[in-house]
Amino acid sequence: MPQVAPVVAPAVAPAVAHVVAVGRARPPHEVHGAFRAFAEATLSAPRERALFRRMAARSGIERRWSTLAPATDGGDAVDTEGFYSRGRFPGTAARMRRYAEAAPALAEAAVRDLATHTPLGTITHLVVASCTGFCAPGVDQRLVERLGLDPDVERVVLGFMGCAAAVNALKTARHIVRSEPEARVLVVCVELCTLHLQDVDDLETMLSAMLFADGAAAALVSAEPRGVALGPFRAVTIPATADRITWDVADSGFLMHLSGAVPVAIESTLARERTRNDAGGVLAGTPADAIALWAVHPGGRTVLDAVAAGLDLPDAALAPARAVLREHGNMSSPTVLFVLAELLARPGPPGEPGIGMAFGPGMVAETFRFARAA
Structure with a gap:
């Protein structure tokens, strides 16, 4: 047949x-x-x-x-x-x-x-x-x-x-x-x-x-085309840094350990990503200075300083993140959404590109691409 x-x-x-x-x-x-x-x-x-x-x-x-x-x-x-x-x-x-x-x-x-x-x-x-x-x-x-x-x-x-x-x-x-x-x-x-x-x-x-x-x-x-369109997500695990951010359950609540070496690890990792800058990286081949919107988790002043240094960003790029840090401190997981809300409240052209970024135990940089809705 x-x-x-x-x-x-x-x-x-x-x-x-x-x-x-x-x-x-x-x-x-x-x-x-x-x-x-x-x-x-x-x-x-x-x-x-x-x-x-x-x-x-x-x-x-x-x-x-x-x-x-x-x-x-x-x-x-x-x-x-x-x-x-x-x-x-x-x-x-x-x-x-x-x-x-x-x-x-x-x-x-x-x-x-x-x-x-x-x-x-x-x-x-x-x-x-x-x-x-x-x-x-x-x-x-x-x-x-x-x-x-x-x-x-x-x-x-x-x-x-x-x-x-x-x-x-x-x-x-x-x-x-x-x-x-x-x-x-x-x-x-x-x-x-x-x-x-x-x-x-x-x-x-x-x-x-x-x-x-x-x-x-x-x-x-x-899927409603308003706000910002979410693009690809990428996680970067930083080698040999598992002990730099820890969060343990103890008898007296949860115990946070935040090493002073965290900013150094972030800066060096992002500097490598900026130098590498291929399709599989955080920047996906786009120069950092071509990214208009930066929704970066303000883990602390030194964390933001490390991001700015690693990616060679101008002061204005992280101004929304620094404003959230100044007025609210680090609220852990909601904080990067507070920064994204700041960016949504500002006018901008359709298609304006952005990158979101936050850091957590592991030590892991979790990132995503986004753009203003057309």
């Missing part, structure tokens, strides 16, 4: 996923000055106190926000609720109970803010990223109930990926939209970094804690 050739459906280009809009939320309590006073009172060595003061003055941070209100009476309690009292800081269980109460509310506030920028319509998928707490039912399920979403909405949870988790959340949303063009994906990143304050006489611990704050961001990702 003659063979019949199989029928092959014509290739259909996948839908282009867009970040249509971004919503943001921060807690009501500004705590940066209060933390600086706490840290100086905790450090017993005069030399370390002096060094802390110098580093704080150069941090590029003016305000940070927390779900806990700082105490002002100078007593043993660090906050007005007495959650942190010197010599009696809470264990991990108490911190997780607080996370279960406060994280869903802050995440909801970010989604409510998102709804002021764009109609949400019917949400088909929910992607939640967080690394500062655990609870079950999780923030995703609690958020579904608080927002009145379809209880059968498809959910994805990304946990314990650190500051770079937002990039993986957007990547997940992009995959969903490319495979299901009618999808409307709600991406939510929420972190309560200030739940992990430590009562220790240690300069490195205090300098790390000085960077971090609470916050939440929400983004709508769909």
